[in-house]
């Protein structure tokens with residue numbers, strides 16, 4: 001069996017939603033302290049708290065690129081509350097799996113989205129439960 005699924009290869013070769021949103025409602029950036037890879041997510045959110053646009057920049061491995069590409073597709077057009085529920089497991093499943101030693105790359109996507117939503121909440125004075133936003137650095141260290 002191939003190490004990477006066709007979906008992973010597809011999203012790695014043709015990543016969706018790459019780029020920057022200049023007037024983003026929320027921006028999130030997370031890094032994995034171990035591999036040094038960085039992921040940045042931009043969200044454009046309307047008054048109904050629907051994600052109208054999402055873009056990403058990833059300076060990282062192929063699995064991180066495929067994960068961010070898939071994650072942006074999964075939250076596009078969705079309410080913010082739903083994007084917050086997106087787990088790295090859901091991203092991995094949507095990609096038809098990742099090798100075990102690459103699972104942490106999909107965690108980066110989950111955390112970058114959470115961090116962007118938190119930034120959006122902060123920008124707009126919207127209250128939230130801090131429990132929804134565990135410290136990404138701490139989480140990433142637990143992966144290793």
Ligand code: FES
Nearest residue numbers: 035037061064105
């Ligand atoms: Fe660092 Fe994949 S190896 S995110």
